[in-house]
Amino acid sequence: MGSSASEDQIRDEVLRLVEVVLGRPMDGRTVTRESEPAWDSLKHVELLFALEDELQVRFDEDELASLTSTDAIAESVARHRGAS
């Protein structure tokens, strides 16, 4: 089953912000902290902060530690927006 247009849009927005914060284009549509050396602890904080600001969401403190991939972030953003 394919994802909805809004989910794809969120995924694209997340990926775009990842590219902005990490300062370079990403190879695929799914990026994880583990697979991306530049996604360090400093950039991770900056990324989550930028995501909250740009995408108008507030992550729960309990979920912050699990937001370690573009997929996980996009799912969280969709959930917070009530889009999923």
Place this chain on the structure above:
Amino acid sequence: MWPAIVARHDLTASGYRFRLRPLQVTDAAFVVKLRRDPTLSRYINPTSPSEADQRAWTEAYLLRDNDYCFVVEDAVNGEREGTISTYNVDPVARQGEMGRWILRPGSFAAPESALLAYRLAFESLGLRRVYCRTLRDNEHVVSFHRSSGLVEAGPAPAVVLDGTSHEAVEQYVTDKSWPDVERALERSATAAARLLRP
């Protein structure tokens, strides 16, 4: 005049969300558990599972005057997040090494713990240069130091772990570049505190 470097195991520092306090013998169980966490131990020297060994290590450390170990704590809930140290302090060259930096998985204390450790090194210990030696394979930490504004000095002495030699890299910050590094870490530490909002 710069502050004399003497045995000072009473240094503390507080930030936006986290704080550093001196390592104590009573932290032995926490340190052993942290350093033996399989997700964290990949890039560090092996740690004895014995709390008694860790207590003995801490007692010996407290006698050294060129070594400053801190526990990183969450200032809101008092929980221990990890450890960070400035050691191999050379009072003549006025430089020291930052390391033994281990934070629990999922911690957001990295930017602020580094910020506070550097601040103590430059402003309380009067150092002119702080360097970090990291295994080159530990890419996220090498990247963290680069993102903070540290400069790569080149290869550091190789490190042998489990009988295998690993390349290491040295990155450093000087008292001249410290304001820029401080700004970068401040920005991230502030963001972390706002994300965690108590």
